[in-house]
Amino acid sequence: MVRQLPLELELRILDAALPPLGPSRSTAKRAAGCRVLALVHRRWTSWVQRELFKVARILCESTCDDDGVDRFVDRLEKHTGQAINRLWVTVQEEVTEPACLLPRRLKEAGLEELWVMVREKCLKALWEGTSIKKLHIRDIAGGSDLLTSPLPATLTYLSLHKVDLEGFDVDLPNLQTLLISKAENAGLVPWVVCGYKTVRVFACVGRPAYFPHLCRNLPKGLAHFAYYPYNTGYEHRSDMIHRESGSLALPTKLRSFTFVHGLYEDEDEMTEPAMGKECEKVGAEMHVVSNKDADEWDMEMWAYSLGA
Numbered sequence: 001m002v003r004q005l006p007l008e009l010e011l012r013i014l015d016a017a018l019p020p021l022g023p024s025r026s027t028a029k030r031a032a033g034c035r036v037l038a039l040v041h042r043r044w045t046s047w048v049q050r051e052l053f054k055v056a057r058i059l060c061e062s063t064c065d066d067d068g069v070d071r072f073v074d075r076l077e078k079h080t081g082q083a084i085n086r087l088w089v090t091v092q093e094e095v096t097e098p099a100c101l102l103p104r105r106l107k108e109a110g111l112e113e114l115w116v117m118v119r120e121k122c123l124k125a126l127w128e129g130t131s132i133k134k135l136h137i138r139d140i141a142g143g144s145d146l147l148t149s150p151l152p153a154t155l156t157y158l159s160l161h162k163v164d165l166e167g168f169d170v171d172l173p174n175l176q177t178l179l180i181s182k183a184e185n186a187g188l189v190p191w192v193v194c195g196y197k198t199v200r201v202f203a204c205v206g207r208p209a210y211f212p213h214l215c216r217n218l219p220k221g222l223a224h225f226a227y228y229p230y231n232t233g234y235e236h237r238s239d240m241i242h243r244e245s246g247s248l249a250l251p252t253k254l255r256s257f258t259f260v261h262g263l264y265e266d267e268d269e270m271t272e273p274a275m276g277k278e279c280e281k282v283g284a285e286m287h288v289v290s291n292k293d294a295d296e297w298d299m300e301m302w303a304y305s306l307g308a
Contacts (some may be wrong), residue, residue, distance in 0.1 A: 011047050018051070020304050031055070050082065055115075057088045088115040089126055127152055136300070139163045157308060159300055165192055172196060177308040179299045181205035182230065190217035197221065201308045203299040207232035207262075211239040212247035222251045224306050226258035226299060228289075233262030240270040250278045260289040260297050 005013075014037060019029040031052060038048040077083055113134040116126055127135060128150070134157040137147075147168045151158070157177040164184040178199050180189055189208035193199065194217035203226040208214050211227070218225060229236035250257065257279050259271055272288060279286040289297050 007043055010043070014044065014047070015051075020301075053082065053084070055086045055088050056084045057090070083110065085110060085112040086115075087111055087113070088117070090117040133157065135159070137161065137163055157303075159303075165189065168192060169195070173198065175199055177201040177303055179203045179303055181299055190214045193217060193219065200224065201303050201306055202226070203258075203302060204228070205260075205299055206230050207235050207239075211236055212243045215248050215250060218251050218254075220251050221253050223253060223255045224258075225250070225254060225256070226260065226302055228260035228294065228297065228299070229262035230260075231262065236262055237270065240274065243274075248274060248278050250282050250284065252282050254279070254282050254284040256285045256287060258287040258289065258302065260294050261291040262294070 018033050034048045034052045037044055111130050111132050113136075114127060114130070114132050115136045116138065118137070118139045130152055131154045132152055133154055135151070135155055136159040138161040147160075147163055147165070147170070151170045151172060153171065153173060155172050156174050158172070158175060159177075159179040159181075160183060161181045162183065165180075165188040166185045168188070175196050175198055178193060178196060178201070180192070180203070182205055183189060186206050187209035189204055190213050193202055193204075193214075197219050198221070199219045200221060200223045202218065202222055202224070204214065205228045207229045211229070214227070257275060259275060272286075276286050
């Protein structure tokens with residue numbers, strides 16, 4: 001006879017095994033993992049349902065039926081015994097009316113975290129009227145003007161993927177984590193990050209015109225910095241060759257710098273020694289992700305590992 005572990009211990013093990021709830025890629029994997037676990041044993045069913053309903057998903061194809069969504073959310077919350085505070089929205093086509101994007105019922109429900117997957121140009125923002133703390137934007141098509149709408153001042157975490165930074169000048173007094181990946185007008189990244197003095201965790205994927213310029217504009221209170229010159233490794237090497245003396249100075253409060261290789265070679269004969277010395281000056285640890293592991297590196301997983 002096979003001995004069975006206490007249910008509480010089983011669930012703790014399962015929770016530790018699931019991908020974390022946070023980064024967009026792992027959130028999707030978490031849901032897939034939950035569905036598999038639901039088929040294993042009835043003892044796990046109620047726990048799996050609670051995990052699945054931690055993130056509600058809405059597909060925006062046309063105007064949302066507020067009353068229909070209200071009824072759906074009510075049934076969902078009664079069934080799970082928990083309020084919906086995390087929402088994943090996929091916009092499939094051009095939507096211009098705010099009501100089409102985020103139903104009233106969910107705006108008033110105290111959302112904490114929002115994932116926005118944009119596949120077409122979107123002229124209005126989903127987060128208007130909310131007090132969310134974490135916002136993930138993935139502009140799949142590129143070219144949307146999501147960032148021209150005001151962002152909630154309550155944000156502490158902002159992740160931007162393939163967004164256009166043109167005109168992005170938003171006051172976010174509580175922002176602690178800023179992640180920018182493959183942005184359009186990437187040359188604006190140094191100007192964007194330097195405007196947020198409260199940021200403690202910052203990652204940049206893609207070369208923002210000139211790496212030393214980015215280093216000079218990092219917030220003074222920054223604690224963790226990651227840089228991945230995705231598909232621009234040779235341009236980054238040129239940055240290092242032509243850099244001015246002292247141009248790589250890092251914030252004095254920095255505790256870690258993560259460099260992800262954008263070159264085909266595993267060794268960077270300039271970045272690692274130069275940045276290693278700069279890290280030593282401020283007492284920061286330097287972590288290097290090799291070229292073979294670069295494709296698996298995820299800026300949101302990195303931030304999540306730091307408690308962001």
